[in-house]
Amino acid sequence: MHMETVIKGDNYTVEWDAExxxxxxxxxxxxxxxxxxxxxxxxxxxxxxxGNMVLDLRNLEFLNSSGIAMLSKFVIExxxxxxxxxxxxxxxxxxxxGKSLVNLCKLMPTLRMEII
Amino acid sequence: MTAPLxxxxxxxxxxxxxxxxxxxxxxxxxxxxxAELFIAWRNTRDEVRAQATQMMETVDGSAVEAAYQLNGDxxxxxxxxxxxxxxxxxxxxxxxxxxxxGLTERTRDRSAWAGLADRLFGDVTVYSRTLERRRGDGASxxxxxxxxxxSPQAVARNFLDMAMVNAGLGxxxxxxxxxxxxxxxxxxxxxxxxRMSRLVSxxxxxxxxAALIPTLAGHAHDELxxxxxxxxxxxxxxxxxxxxxxxAQGELTALTQDLERRVAERTRELEAASExxxxxNRMLKAENLRMGxxxxxxxxxxxxxxxxxxxxxxxxxxxxxxxxxxxxxVGGDYYDILQAGDGRLRIGIGDVTGHGLESGVVMLMTQSxxxxxxxxxxxxxxxxxxxxxxxxxxxVERMGSDKNLxxxxxxxxxxxxxxxxxxxxxxxxxxxxxxxIVVRQGGKxxxxxxxxxxxxxxxxxxxxxxxxEITILLHPGDAVVLYTDGITEAADxxxxxxxxxRLCQVVAEHWQDNAEAIKEAVVADVRRHxxxxxxxxxxxxxxxxxx
Numbered sequence: 001m002h003m004e005t006v007i008k009g010d011n012y013t014v015e016w017d018a019e020x021x022x023x024x025x026x027x028x029x030x031x032x033x034x035x036x037x038x039x040x041x042x043x044x045x046x047x048x049x050x051g052n053m054v055l056d057l058r059n060l061e062f063l064n065s066s067g068i069a070m071l072s073k074f075v076i077e078x079x080x081x082x083x084x085x086x087x088x089x090x091x092x093x094x095x096x097x098g099k100s101l102v103n104l105c106k107l108m109p110t111l112r113m114e115i116i
Numbered sequence: 117m118t119a120p121l122x123x124x125x126x127x128x129x130x131x132x133x134x135x136x137x138x139x140x141x142x143x144x145x146x147x148x149x150x151a152e153l154f155i156a157w158r159n160t161r162d163e164v165r166a167q168a169t170q171m172m173e174t175v176d177g178s179a180v181e182a183a184y185q186l187n188g189d190x191x192x193x194x195x196x197x198x199x200x201x202x203x204x205x206x207x208x209x210x211x212x213x214x215x216x217x218g219l220t221e222r223t224r225d226r227s228a229w230a231g232l233a234d235r236l237f238g239d240v241t242v243y244s245r246t247l248e249r250r251r252g253d254g255a256s257x258x259x260x261x262x263x264x265x266x267s268p269q270a271v272a273r274n275f276l277d278m279a280m281v282n283a284g285l286g287x288x289x290x291x292x293x294x295x296x297x298x299x300x301x302x303x304x305x306x307x308x309x310x311r312m313s314r315l316v317s318x319x320x321x322x323x324x325x326a327a328l329i330p331t332l333a334g335h336a337h338d339e340l341x342x343x344x345x346x347x348x349x350x351x352x353x354x355x356x357x358x359x360x361x362x363x364a365q366g367e368l369t370a371l372t373q374d375l376e377r378r379v380a381e382r383t384r385e386l387e388a389a390s391e392x393x394x395x396x397n398r399m400l401k402a403e404n405l406r407m408g409x410x411x412x413x414x415x416x417x418x419x420x421x422x423x424x425x426x427x428x429x430x431x432x433x434x435x436x437x438x439x440x441x442x443x444x445x446v447g448g449d450y451y452d453i454l455q456a457g458d459g460r461l462r463i464g465i466g467d468v469t470g471h472g473l474e475s476g477v478v479m480l481m482t483q484s485x486x487x488x489x490x491x492x493x494x495x496x497x498x499x500x501x502x503x504x505x506x507x508x509x510x511x512v513e514r515m516g517s518d519k520n521l522x523x524x525x526x527x528x529x530x531x532x533x534x535x536x537x538x539x540x541x542x543x544x545x546x547x548x549x550x551x552x553i554v555v556r557q558g559g560k561x562x563x564x565x566x567x568x569x570x571x572x573x574x575x576x577x578x579x580x581x582x583x584x585e586i587t588i589l590l591h592p593g594d595a596v597v598l599y600t601d602g603i604t605e606a607a608d609x610x611x612x613x614x615x616x617x618r619l620c621q622v623v624a625e626h627w628q629d630n631a632e633a634i635k636e637a638v639v640a641d642v643r644r645h646x647x648x649x650x651x652x653x654x655x656x657x658x659x660x661x662x663x
Contacts, residue, residue: 033470033517033518034517034518065469065470065520066469066470066518068469069469069518069520069575070518072575072576076576099567102567103548103567103571103572103575106571106582107571107576
């Protein structure tokens, strides 16, 4: 059960919508290293214990390399749990997402990727 | 302190009163006395005249007889009789021939008052009466004259005695009046006023309400009573005012103290905060220095292991040009060109995530690992990248880092694979990095996507499933361009990115040139694009021109 529903930062928000079981990442994420991404990583990990989950990245304008690493590890963790169905929503408009989202798919073959 | 003042006041007020009253009353009584004296004088004169006339009336018969009979004795009797009056100085009977029939004189010493007496009464002291004898038939004959002269002194003495008595009485009366008036005035007004004055002067200006003025006996309902009541009201309200002031002062003092306390507290807080700020500042400066030093070290690590000019000069068969410009915050670009004998080249290009010392260290590790594997002549791309990935992954995990890197490995041989013709060389490519640009004769550009040739190194523990290899065949004159995203993402002042398209364009334009020229053209164009902006990411470019 998710205790927090929102993480707010200087230029970004991470929201959890319990009804649609979706995590919405919005804004610009440029945190410094895996440590600073800790809260968001834990937030995403704790979101669901099983069942389906949506990771909405359509409004995430920028994600730095540490952030991509954090998402990659998250996807691997979900893959290893084997009980969560992950769907990732991305946007063609957002430049960083092209290559990195492809890699995320590779990490978890059962991952559903929807690029709009 | 106030008593002597009151005493002085006391004397002067009552004294003033007394003096004024005395002066006025005396003046008035003086005027009155003079008036009385004047009237008395006039009366005395009338009396004298009346007395004289009366005297002469009385002796008229005898005097007439004496004059008619020319009787000297009778005349003498008469005049002596007249002189018997104290007031008469001289009496004379004169016959109608003018001869004195009888004369008596009194000698009198002239006293000191004689002059004054003369002046006062001199003009009423001489009388002359015509002696007329009446005949039986009513006719009268002038037979002589009676002259009397009164003594002004005698008259005056009576007058003066009386006058002095009157004056004395008058003075006494005045004094009595003065005393009474002063006394009454003093009792009724001056004393209560003075008493009030003393009481008021005893009022302590700091505690006006402490000693209210008691009602003056007998004056509860008159103007003095009103004055006392008003003064008391004034003292009361003054006391109230002072009390309010004291209360306000007390509150103000309390507030001031509270304020001072809070200011002191705040000052302490601010000082503490300031201390903290200073200490943070010191820490930041230290951190800055450290990071600066780290970047220096990182840059050196990067530069240390790049292929040298000498090495590159030894490459034959393939025309190679390289360019690397580190960014101000060293970005962790890696490239290497290793000669594996017989014209075979193992080329690597990659980009470690992030900046700083950690990135530099990962790059260093990668270079060593790649060289190790190349030296061990590992030809299987999957095995090579798998071992490399596991090595880097485990080390990075041990470092507690999140760094990973793109890495493309090219294995060049200056020959053609089985069955290919017209091929001067071929490159086997594996690993995930940026696209590889191949420019063919005539300037035709091919982009080789490396997304499916691998995964970033150090991201996950096992990449075997993701590694693939493709082969690029090179005809003479073909070129291969390798780059890092520092070039395609180089930004100008308006944040416009250089872009892959532009890079391809420049390369295509110079397809005929040698590797060095192609490299120079790209570098110049990128520099032109950036303008004066600082570099945010390392620029790395490798051009391979097949001869």
